[in-house]
Each structure stands twice: as structure tokens, then as C-alpha cells.
Amino acid sequence: MSTVTEQPAPESGGLAPDAAVTPTRGAGKKLPVALGVLAVALALVLLRSSHAGDTTFQLASDTDFVTLPDIVVPSMVTAWVMVVICLALTAEAVRRTVARLRQPTWVPIVFAIAWMVGFLSWAAADGRIRVVSLLGGAVALAIPLVFGGLGGVLGERAGVVNIAIEGQLLLGAFAAAITASLTGSPWAGLVAAALAGALVALVLGLFAITYFVDQVIVGVVLNVLVVGLTNFLFRQVLTPNAESLNSPDRFSRVPVPVLGDIPLVGPIFFRQTALVYVLYLVVVVVTYALYRTRWGLRVRAVGEHPKAADTVGIKVNRTRYRTILLAGAIAGMGGAYFSLVSVAGFNREMTNGAGYIALAAVIFGKWDPIRATLAALLFGFASNLQGVLSAIGSPVPSQFMLMLPYLVTIFAVAGLVGRSRPPAADGVAYKSQ
Incomplete structure (x- = not known):
């Protein structure tokens, strides 16, 4: 066993030195189209609805050690400048596609920043965008998505499609609320959430690994089962005993000394709840x-x-069981966010499809922990943006804002991810010889 020295293919992750910075060729043809559509859409919005005035970007909070000045820009002029930049980046992407060159990572990143600055300049005309609140809220809302995404990455890296992330999040939220209410400790609730997620993963493994049932079907059925079970228990058990069983203490914000006082960065990343710091640790540990x-x-x-792994003595199904149990525990911890951070207590179907967005983060992140984390942060930003724009009275229709997180999810997976290759044995049951 100690002589196994196989090196993974570059597509499989972090050991390839350029895997994290070099996009695949499959994204080359889709990227110019996606960027062009977004740039034209922003230009049409500006032509159809012009707003005079200035937009203020507030970069600091009142408790910062060093106060950064506000940035005040003319709304429409800034928006149009950003449109020009977006069109120039689109042209660069087209040039590289025609020349059959790889698309560099910086093109979509700079485009996304320019597009968002232009959109916010227009949407918040004569208003104020609190950048710290916008980005800090995005980190908070991404908590369950990152936990779920990490669970999905681990499961699929081991060859098990984990469609049951939604069920793991929901049962984790349920177990966290009850346990934290009974013990008076949100930390005990977090442990219970991890155990609940592992329980769902155990059922998934029993059917998918031991009995070779289609993994996607099992995952969907488990999601439906957990929704029905938690709805029933909420109505029959939690509602009549809400004071004793559904009144948990929430995780409070814990500013990190010194780091929390760094301008702009500190309030966003280091004035969060303890669950966020646990998340940082989990991301590092899983990646390493x-x-x-x-x-x-x-x-x-x-x-x-798996056949080659079995040949050199690796117990394939045992490894898969252990990995999905760990993956389920990590996803279950994300469920604690809903009942111990977002609100104090459990409510029916409170995950609201977060597990499926976490699955999109897994695909968008190409089955890599760091990329999946960044994708989850993107979706968290889209979710928080709807609340921020609604609060400042933006002219953007409320119906569109409600759709925004899911539109970003669809666009990211269909438009930017390009051609991605999952693990070769993902979703394939293995029968040992």
C-alpha cells in the first residue's frame, strides 16, 4: 500500500501546476458569446432607462481602524465607460477564439468586475452602495453553498454523485435547531447537523454503493424524503413545542482582533460568525x-x-463509503447556517434549493474545492445583491431580483464553465472482483 505513487491526470485537480490558472479549450467558443450578450444587455438597459445623478460607493464601516473615503462617480458616465471596457474585453475574447488561443482567466474576471460596477452605478443612481455590507453579506449567504459544494466535490471525486446535498442541508438545519435548543449550545447544534448530513449520506451509500441503485435517482428520492420527513416533524413536534425544541441560540459575530480592523478586507472576512471561520478551516483542510x-x-x-485502484490493493467501496460520510457531514454543517445563523429556529423547506445551487458550484468549479468555493461565493453575491438593491429602491424590477441568483447559476454553468470533465468513474457503481 505504501508504494502507490500514481500521479493524477492534469484534469483531476491541484497537482498539475497550471491547472488552476489555465482554462480549458472548451470554454473558448462559449466565452465570447456569453460576454457579448452581457455587454449588449447592459448597453440596452442604459439606453432604455437613463438615470441622472451620482452613485456613492462606501468602502468603509464606522468601526474601521482606518476610514477609507467614499467614491462618488457620475452614474451614467461610469456605466457607459464600463460598457466600453466590457465590449473591448469581448473583442479580445473573440480575437483569441479566431486565433485558436486559450482564453486567459483574467478576461472573464475583469469583465465581471467592470460589468458589475457599471450595473451598480446605474442601479444605485443618487444612492449609496455599502460595499462592505454587499460583500460581507455575500460571504455569509455563501456559507451553506460552500459547505454543500465541498460535500459534492468529495463525493464525486470518489465516484458517487451526491444529488442529496439539498436533503443533507435540510436535515442538518433540522437537527441543529433541536439540538441547540435542548443543549443551549449552537456548537452542539453544529455537531448534530454534521451527524444528520452523514446519516443521509449513509443511506445514499447503502443504496448506491452496496445495492448499485442509480445514484441520481437515490439522491432525488432522498431529497423528497427529507422534505416530507422534516415537514411532518415540524408540524407534529416542533410547532407544539416551539419554546423547548425550536428556540436555539444563534452563532454571534466574533470579530478577529487586528484582522477585523483592516480596512475593507477586515469587515468582510473577519467580522463574521464563528461558522464562517469554521468554513475557512474546512476549505483549507479539504483542499490539502x-x-x-x-x-x-x-x-x-x-x-x-476504480479497477486500477482495486488492483493495487485499495478497497474501492470502503473508500467511497468513508468519503461520502465525510462529505455528508460537511454538507450537513452547512445546514446549521439556516437555523443557527440566518434565523433562530427551523422552518419548513428553509433551504430553498440551496443544495442544487451547491451542485452547480461543484460543476462550475470543475470538481475542485477552491474553484467550487469561489463559485459558491459568486452565487452568494448574487443572492445578497437582490437584497441590497431592493433596500436602496433600485429601479430593477423585484421579480428580476428574485430570479437573479438562479439566472447567475444557469449562466455560470451553461455559459462560462465550457467543457468540463467529471471524474471518469463518477456515478458508476463498482462491483469488486
Whole structure:
């Protein structure tokens, strides 16, 4: 066992030195189209609805150690300048596609920043955008998406499609609310959420790994089962005993000394609840373990070529069981956000499809923990943006704002991810010889 030294293919993740910075060729043809559509859409919005005035971007909060000045810009002029930049980046993407060159990562990143600055300049005319609140809220709203995305990455790296992330989040939220209410400790609730997520993963493994049932079907059925079970228990158990069983203490904000006082960065990343700091740790540990440990090599081996892994002595199904149990526990921890951070208590179907957005983050992130985390942060930003624009009285229709997180999800997966290759044995049951 100690002699296993296989190196993963570059597509499989972090050991390839340029895997994190070099996009695939499959994204080359889609990227110019996606950027062009967005640039033209922003231009049409500006032509149809012009707003005179200035937009203020507030970069600091009142408690910052060093106060950064507000940035005040003319709304329409700034928006049109950003449109020009977006069109120039689109032209660069077209040039690279025609020349059959790889699309660099900086093109969509700079485009996204320019497009968002232009959109916010127009949407918040004669208003104020609190950048700290916008980005800090995005980090908070991304908590369950990141936890769920990490669970999805681990499961699929081991060859098990984890469609049941939604159920793991929901049961985790349910268990966290009850346990924290009974014990008076949100930390106990977090542990219970992890156990609840692992329980859902155990059922998934029983049917998908042991009995070779289609993994997607099992995951969908588990999601429906957990929704029905938690709705029934909420009505029959929690509602009549809300004071004792559904009144948990919430995680409070814990500013990190010194780091929390750094202008702009501190309030966004280091004035969060304890659950966010746990999330930072989990992201680092999962990434390191997956790419820099023998365990991670074995997990990726059973997800890419289980027969070869079996040949060198790796217990394929045992490895898959252990990995999905860990993945379920991590996803379940994300469920604690809903009942211990967002609100104090459990409510029916309160995850509201977050598990499916986490699955999109897994695909958008190409089955990599860091990329999936960044994708989840993008979706969290889209979710928080709807609240911020509604609060300042933006002219953007409320119906569109409600659709925004899901539109971003669809666009990201269909428009920017390009051609992505999941682990070769993802979703394929393995029968040991």
C-alpha cells in the first residue's frame, strides 16, 4: 500500500501546476458569446432607462481602524465607460477564439468586475452602495453553498454523485435547531447537523454503493424524503413545542482582533460568525487532504479508475463509503447556517434549493474545492445583491431580483464553465472482483 505513487491526470485537480490558472479549450467558443450578450444587455438597459445623478460607493464601516473615503462617480458616465471596457474585453475574447488561443482567466474576471460596477452605478443612481455590507453579506449567504459544494466535490471525486446535498442541508438545519435548543449550545447544534448530513449520506451509500441503485435517482428520492420527513416533524413536534425544541441560540459575530480592523478586507472576512471561520478551516483542510495526502490520492483514484485502484490493493467501496460520510457531514454543517445563523429556529423547506445551487458550484468549479468555493461565493453575491438593491429602491424590477441568483447559476454553468470533465468513474457503481 505504501508504494502507490500514481500521479493524477492534469484534469483531476491541484497537482498539475497550471491547472488552476489555465482554462480549458472548451470554454473558448462559449466565452465570447456569453460576454457579448452581457455587454449588449447592459448597453440596452442604459439606453432604455437613463438615470441622472451620482452613485456613492462606501468602502468603509464606522468601526474601521482606518476610514477609507467614499467614491462618488457620475452614474451614467461610469456605466457607459464600463460598457466600453466590457465590449473591448469581448473583442479580445473573440480575437483569441479566431486565433485558436486559450482564453486567459483574467478576461472573464475583469469583465465581471467592470460589468458589475457599471450595473451598480446605474442601479444605485443618487444612492449609496455599502460595499462592505454587499460583500460581507455575500460571504455569509455563501456559507451553506460552500459547505454543500465541498460535500459534492468529495463525493464525486470518489465516484458517487451526491444529488442529496439539498436533503443533507435540510436535515442538518433540522437537527441543529433541536439540538441547540435542548443543549443551549449552537456548537452542539453544529455537531448534530454534521451527524444528520452523514446519516443521509449513509443511506445514499447503502443504496448506491452496496445495492448499485442509480445514484441520481437515490439522491432525488432522498431529497423528497427529507422534505416530507422534516415537514411532518415540524408540524407534529416542533410547532407544539416551539419554546423547548425550536428556540436555539444563534452563532454571534466574533470579530478577529487586528484582522477585523483592516480596512475593507477586515469587515468582510473577519467580522463574521464563528461558522464562517469554521468554513475557512474546512476549505483549507479539504483542499490539502485531497491533493497532498495519501488518502486524497486514493479518493481520486477510486473516482477516476476504480479497477486500477482495486488492483493495487485499495478497497474501492470502503473508500467511497468513508468519503461520502465525510462529505455528508460537511454538507450537513452547512445546514446549521439556516437555523443557527440566518434565523433562530427551523422552518419548513428553509433551504430553498440551496443544495442544487451547491451542485452547480461543484460543476462550475470543475470538481475542485477552491474553484467550487469561489463559485459558491459568486452565487452568494448574487443572492445578497437582490437584497441590497431592493433596500436602496433600485429601479430593477423585484421579480428580476428574485430570479437573479438562479439566472447567475444557469449562466455560470451553461455559459462560462465550457467543457468540463467529471471524474471518469463518477456515478458508476463498482462491483469488486
